[in-house]
Amino acid sequence: MGATQGRRPPVMADVAKEAGVSHQTVSRVLNEHPNVRSETRARVMEAIDKLGYRRNLVARALVTKHSRTLGVVSFDTTLYGPASTVYGIEQAARGAGYFVSIVSLKSIDKIGVSDALDYLADQGVDGIVVVAPQRSAAQALGELPFGVPTVAVEGGEAGDVSVVCVDQVRGGRMATEHLLSLGHETVWHIRGPSDWLEAEGRVAGWRAALEQAGRQAPEPLAGDWSPRSGYEAGRSLASMKDVTAVFVANDQMALGVLRAFTEQGVRVPDQVSVVGFDDIPESEFFSPPLTTIRQDFGAVGRHSIEVLLRQIEGQGSHERERLVVPPSLVSRASTARR
Amino acid sequence: MGATQGRRPPVMADVAKEAGVSHQTVSRVLNEHPNVRSETRARVMEAIDKLGYRRNLVARALVTKHSRTLGVVSFDTTLYGPASTVYGIEQAARGAGYFVSIVSLKSIDKIGVSDALDYLADQGVDGIVVVAPQRSAAQALGELPFGVPTVAVEGGEAGDVSVVCVDQVRGGRMATEHLLSLGHETVWHIRGPSDWLEAEGRVAGWRAALEQAGRQAPEPLAGDWSPRSGYEAGRSLASMKDVTAVFVANDQMALGVLRAFTEQGVRVPDQVSVVGFDDIPESEFFSPPLTTIRQDFGAVGRHSIEVLLRQIEGQGSHERERLVVPPSLVSRASTARR
DNA sequence: CGCGGATATGTTAGCGTTAACATCCCGAGT
DNA sequence: ACTCGGGATGTTAACGCTAACATATCCGCG
Numbered sequence: 190m191g192a193t194q195g196r197r198p199p200v201m202a203d204v205a206k207e208a209g210v211s212h213q214t215v216s217r218v219l220n221e222h223p224n225v226r227s228e229t230r231a232r233v234m235e236a237i238d239k240l241g242y243r244r245n246l247v248a249r250a251l252v253t254k255h256s257r258t259l260g261v262v263s264f265d266t267t268l269y270g271p272a273s274t275v276y277g278i279e280q281a282a283r284g285a286g287y288f289v290s291i292v293s294l295k296s297i298d299k300i301g302v303s304d305a306l307d308y309l310a311d312q313g314v315d316g317i318v319v320v321a322p323q324r325s326a327a328q329a330l331g332e333l334p335f336g337v338p339t340v341a342v343e344g345g346e347a348g349d350v351s352v353v354c355v356d357q358v359r360g361g362r363m364a365t366e367h368l369l370s371l372g373h374e375t376v377w378h379i380r381g382p383s384d385w386l387e388a389e390g391r392v393a394g395w396r397a398a399l400e401q402a403g404r405q406a407p408e409p410l411a412g413d414w415s416p417r418s419g420y421e422a423g424r425s426l427a428s429m430k431d432v433t434a435v436f437v438a439n440d441q442m443a444l445g446v447l448r449a450f451t452e453q454g455v456r457v458p459d460q461v462s463v464v465g466f467d468d469i470p471e472s473e474f475f476s477p478p479l480t481t482i483r484q485d486f487g488a489v490g491r492h493s494i495e496v497l498l499r500q501i502e503g504q505g506s507h508e509r510e511r512l513v514v515p516p517s518l519v520s521r522a523s524t525a526r527r
Numbered sequence: 528m529g530a531t532q533g534r535r536p537p538v539m540a541d542v543a544k545e546a547g548v549s550h551q552t553v554s555r556v557l558n559e560h561p562n563v564r565s566e567t568r569a570r571v572m573e574a575i576d577k578l579g580y581r582r583n584l585v586a587r588a589l590v591t592k593h594s595r596t597l598g599v600v601s602f603d604t605t606l607y608g609p610a611s612t613v614y615g616i617e618q619a620a621r622g623a624g625y626f627v628s629i630v631s632l633k634s635i636d637k638i639g640v641s642d643a644l645d646y647l648a649d650q651g652v653d654g655i656v657v658v659a660p661q662r663s664a665a666q667a668l669g670e671l672p673f674g675v676p677t678v679a680v681e682g683g684e685a686g687d688v689s690v691v692c693v694d695q696v697r698g699g700r701m702a703t704e705h706l707l708s709l710g711h712e713t714v715w716h717i718r719g720p721s722d723w724l725e726a727e728g729r730v731a732g733w734r735a736a737l738e739q740a741g742r743q744a745p746e747p748l749a750g751d752w753s754p755r756s757g758y759e760a761g762r763s764l765a766s767m768k769d770v771t772a773v774f775v776a777n778d779q780m781a782l783g784v785l786r787a788f789t790e791q792g793v794r795v796p797d798q799v800s801v802v803g804f805d806d807i808p809e810s811e812f813f814s815p816p817l818t819t820i821r822q823d824f825g826a827v828g829r830h831s832i833e834v835l836l837r838q839i840e841g842q843g844s845h846e847r848e849r850l851v852v853p854p855s856l857v858s859r860a861s862t863a864r865r
Numbered sequence: 866c867g868c869g870g871a872t873a874t875g876t877t878a879g880c881g882t883t884a885a886c887a888t889c890c891c892g893a894g895t
Numbered sequence: 896a897c898t899c900g901g902g903a904t905g906t907t908a909a910c911g912c913t914a915a916c917a918t919a920t921c922c923g924c925g
Binding site for chain 2 (some may be wrong): 198226243244245246247248250256258264267269272273275276279281288289290291292293295307308310311312313385406415416417419420441444445447448449469471473474475478523
């Protein structure tokens, strides 16, 4: 309980002396080695308590070669998606007894990612999760120079590493099919930045669904995930006569679209139906509440840790895994029958 | 460039042998010690390159007693505020050459916070930033058992540690005064959970502004930061006749309020003016765009690292600092003259 | 021509822990 | 009684690095 006020914090040897045993026995107690008399164990525990001893994990890591720290590389953890994913990763990692060291990149380019990887490898992490939603980031994973187990989240077919991701194509397809099933002739799309794999996947799903239904796919409008870009695309769409259904690549842009439509007097869903992507907490309270494709970021985070730990702990198996989390449709008031 | 494929990764001694110097000289090169002939330096660098050597920061930390890692304890990094703050912290820390280890708590209670603190202290972090927006979390900082420099973000008058925070009271006052200046007789308030210091501060500012203007403060409505709670409070307000101005304690709840008003046919800002708090990226595209109090989370993160590093590097000075970041009013279309 | 004091390098000794091996003790088996 | 085996403990040696001190080496100057 109490902490004795020595100048320097107590070390194992101090505890050993206090308990009248060798430092190795203290180590055994701490590591729950079976061959320790329970009486001795009690004495050691008491000494630990008395001196307020805490083991030095750095020294431990030096000799065991395991830091029990995982590295996470992510891009703009201010956005809901990455933030939720990282949160899920952190929770899962801690649950498994690992610390998490995070590097948040501003711009995700090859250099940035390799630097971050180096940075983490230097620090001696046992494994790394890279949230690599951009093609350029995924490519940086191609040539991992060191032997640290790595998992990519949303990393496409990236390099030689295991991947955990949400089925973006399926999500895009679901959104589009939902609109089609409501009787819309075709579906317009506001896409994310072209470097993003998620954006590509959603476009692909949207296009596939339209083709399968034998409909013409209009030219997708470009956005950058921000509400403003959605707003601008929305203004363009509002001025066009034949638009009755829009699939927007994320909820933030969808908000911008709704705003633009409201301003232009386009009623949603009476005149135009809108579907978003992500299901951020706000979506349910947009005007109107947004129909959207929900991504289970928490599950993605958890799975990525599972895969990573499997790779770390069963060191031998170099099996590259690929885990796909299905999205789901959340139907609200922004979509209606044509 | 290339990595020699030895079984075990090269260590300093290997580089030393390769370069024909002692390992200490290698260490000197790595630490940019001045007294090394530039020719020797070049030879060492070459050897490092050739062997693909990377220094072992764990061993380094063991002897220097500095891990160059900072711990961050936060609550629900899924929310925009905490996420942005943590992001700012991480950027600033990395800029200063530090790693960041994060623990995200689900519920912030005394036990959770102390556990997290222990956890980080065990890992040997050089300092800790606790994002402690709740009273209970702030209290947990009261009895810090170990000698790790610590800074609280949004920690109120917490314990014995330095604090960096946004002036919540001033923010609440600004929001209220803005509404009053538009000619509203009084201002209603939807507050955050009572355990949160930020919520308290905003209530205090709101109340102070009303009192100063000689107005009666109506009973504040309770929310929990979620859009849903705002929606429910909004429904209550919509049914009341004399409500013309509402100050909502965060933007997410304000969204719920706008939704409720829209549903009930209450027009914003014609019939009721609404002010939020935070200025999340979405606020500009609400219907109508939300007038709100902007918090500069990035600045808070940066300042907290500055204060922490000052504490770490100038070890002697135990000066407890208190740094307050001013909020600012962002005026948009959700407020209008009465 | 040798000596002082830089400057450049090498040598030694930890940092606090765990791994590996050595030792001690006690009860069982013959 | 005497060994043998294994449980409980102690001793020693790393782990890879930096700090501190020791040792060249070189230059200028009296």
